[in-house]
Amino acid sequence: MNNGLSRRSLLSLGAGAVAASTLAACGGGGGDAGGEISKDAVKLRFTWWGSDARHKRTQQAIDLFTKKYPNITISGEFKEWNGYWDSLATTVAANDAPDIIQMDELYLASYAERGALLDLGTAAKHLKTDGIDPAALDTGKVDGKQYAVPTGVAAYSMVVNTTLLEQYKIPVPDDSTWTWDDLKRIGLEVSKASGGKVTGVQSWGFDAGGVNIWARQAGATLYDASGKVSIPPAVLAGYWQYLLDLAKQGIAPAPSVTVERAGASLDQSGTATNTSAFGTWWNTQLTSLSAASGQQLKLLKLPTNGQAAAAESPYYKPSMFWSISSRSKHPAEAALFVDFLLNTTEAGEVLLTDRGVPSNSTVRSAITGKLADTDKAAAEYLATLKVGAAPRVTPNGASGIEAILKRHTEEVLFERRTPQAAAESFIKELQTEIDAA
């Protein structure tokens, strides 16, 4: 008897603790997003991830805004990528999330579908989106609602080191016609010409962009509209077979070197250290890469497989998004601030292309004159690219796709799994995560 009683009281103690967290999770809704802008003092919290250069620019933009609206103060909370998501998850769990949240495509659905983000449609009075390319704007929709607005867009590209090619007397390929086989051939020439010091290609297989493009070139998609993993195993196996070939034929570095560089920062990559002639990157990373490399880098369109579907396989990837917490007490003011960041040339001239080529076309043309040459090249690349419809937003539960992808790529490169087996395992694991969410 005694035992039963103590067990029950223990249970109620635990229940109390859970009740506390439950309370926190559903307590207090947000303010009125469509209301008037307050004349009283308003305090907003704004959080983002990035490096010190971004922190500086963003703070400048905040200062411009608060000068315009002296009753609004904004505290800018900057974090690095990993800590950012730990901190965001914790604050959301405790119902203490910042008002304005920089959001990534991988996590958008995970937060939106669980009700953590404000439907920006309700804040349309303060946050205008008509200056934004509809195709780009659509990337911020989950279940038909606009939960996030892209800050800027980027596209997948092949970065080539023309200084190296010149040095080895290899012509720069024509990117309007080249195929994956061409890349292998040219890459091998580079590896041979350098005597192994420089490899032709820096292997990829660690970010979702590459898989997306590969699937689209084959006329498939990574996820279907309902959020199921829909890439055919054979297509995915072909992707890994290609990477394995690159490593085995000496076109890309040895697996351990490839994995080492993939895990390091941009500055330590093969492209940045001039040890690989070709590498896949988002076009907006050209400036950072050029600064690190010190040599001539150029953006090329990705090679294709020659199939018809490949023509429209490129797509605009939102660099990142602005979103607002659904529990913000001042959603109207938060929306006003996002509008300022997004749609004013004032802010655009400070932020430039730090968060991608601006998605607002007026801002984009206004800042072109202020851009560095490499940023101009990135903007031009985007303008000349023929893009198809954006892929479906990463489904709720699939935010860990890059970790799963990376692990399978490593298993293929170290030949612990065949490309075929890896493809099946990858699809199964990713689908399980989506189903569990």
Next chain:
Amino acid sequence: MSALGFVRKRDDKAAYLFLLPWFAGLVLITAGPVAASFVLGFTDYNLIQPPRFNGLENVTRMLGDDRLHHALGVTFTYVLISVPLQLAAALGLAMLLDRGMRGLAFYRSAFYLPSLLGSSVAIAVLWRQIFGAEGLFNQFLNLFGLTGRGWISDPDTALSTLIVLNVWTFGAPMVIFLAGLRQIPVMYYEAAQVDGAGKFTQFRRITLPLLSPIIFFNLVLQIIHAFQSFTQAFVVSGGTGGPSDSTMFYTLYLYQRGFHNFDMGYASALAWLLLIIIAAFTALNFWAAKKWVFYDD
């Protein structure tokens, strides 16, 4: 031991007075979150929405979770190899650096310096300077005409580099050993010398028994610490536990489930399994301690 055998009365009142801050901390700070994590272990909790009870689902899930079993294997390997190595290095150097040599302060500080880096982000970059493809270790191998590889990023060797990293930061147990050695009265050694005991006898008969509470402390804590090892693997592998899960420590896996996959209910259940494992090891340690740890009471 005591020559004065007076009757001790129980010191309950004094004890609870001395323990007052600790009890306050236990009740006010520790108990709530611990209880919450226990209850959350029986829920499906994605951090954003309220938790939902799912009974023993998390437990049955553990049984079939291959990556969890793999993480357990990695963690056990790490604990069983790195703890003895690190303690041996720490004790050996502590004795060497205890007394009677010039420049002791310098060496002590130098050996401690790596431990100061702690969980700094710089560790990831620095470790690559040693065990990366172009690192110091490969340059050393080159001298003998051998070609290395990226030791950190090869699944066959990645765990070993983390073990070396752990041994490299032996500063903390070394300092505790040093402090312990200093507590041994010099007179014991002096007396032993008078009796003609050699260095080895002195070590076996004086140092080991008198240092045993400290050795025991280091052993218990380093085992607990190693089971919870997180930061170094996190920093070196960029949070992934890679390559190919070869450095997927238990806590890292738990963290990934909780924060990256919004799976905090399962993560809480995992934490309690870890607690049971660590508690078992600690209990074993305390049981074994009766045979070899010498207290003056």
Next chain:
Amino acid sequence: MTDLKERVTPVPITVEAAPVRRRGRSLAKHAGLGLLTLVMLYPVLWMVVSSLRPNNVIFRSPGLILDGLETRNYGEGWNALASPFGHYLVNSAIVVLGCIIGNLVSCSMAAYAFARLDFTGRKLWFAVMLGTIMLPIHVLIVPQYIAFSNLGWINTFLPLIVPKLLATDAFFVFLMVQFIRGLPKELDEAARIDGAGHPRIFAQVILPLMLPALATTTIFTFIWTWNDFFSQLIYLTDPDMYTVPVALRSFVDATVSTSWGSMFAMSVVSLLPIFLAFLIGQRYLVKGIATTGIK
């Protein structure tokens, strides 16, 4: 033990047979230790050297040879974030100081009770204490955050310092317990016969004797708090309150070019206080029983 004590007379340190052989051995010892030091310190040296290189050549130049001295990183790193780096150093110092005081006072009190007092439930509470360090922080942080948030403590140093004042750092309690149990018991029994109560025995007999343990606690609390990233990241949301580890990490973003030079420079700067703390602290470490006059 008492007979040992009686036998203690000043004994001349026995001189080994041949002084030449001895010097040779000592030289070999220094050479060995020197080499070991060099290998162990290589990564640290590399960091110092890199902090003196222009940002864009750090990963393109191997080894430790410097082409020139680039001190710009220090100035740029100091001013790279929202506040000058000194601001974060001060914040860290405040947290560290609070934690040191907390750990020294509360852990030594708890340790005295566990080591020397005979009370009901001693074994049970000791097990509970050890149990509290067996759960990983990652599952405790969310409920803890909710609790502190209800108290309005988020974005203050309180969630970092108050737990230390309440002896939640079981590591140090256990450490001090082991040290106290290593002290000869005759000492406090003698004091007790003289009529001293527990507070006096604790303050006047035990505390002075456990100076090495207190020094160890101070050094470790300093270093670990100075380096602790996770809880400081979670509890300090406003950059004004950021501490050194949180600030240091915000230099790095893997997807863009990072100011590695500035990051390394500030890492070196933030290493200095803990290195100094260690240099000073280690002098107290070696002031054990051997030198405090207890013979």
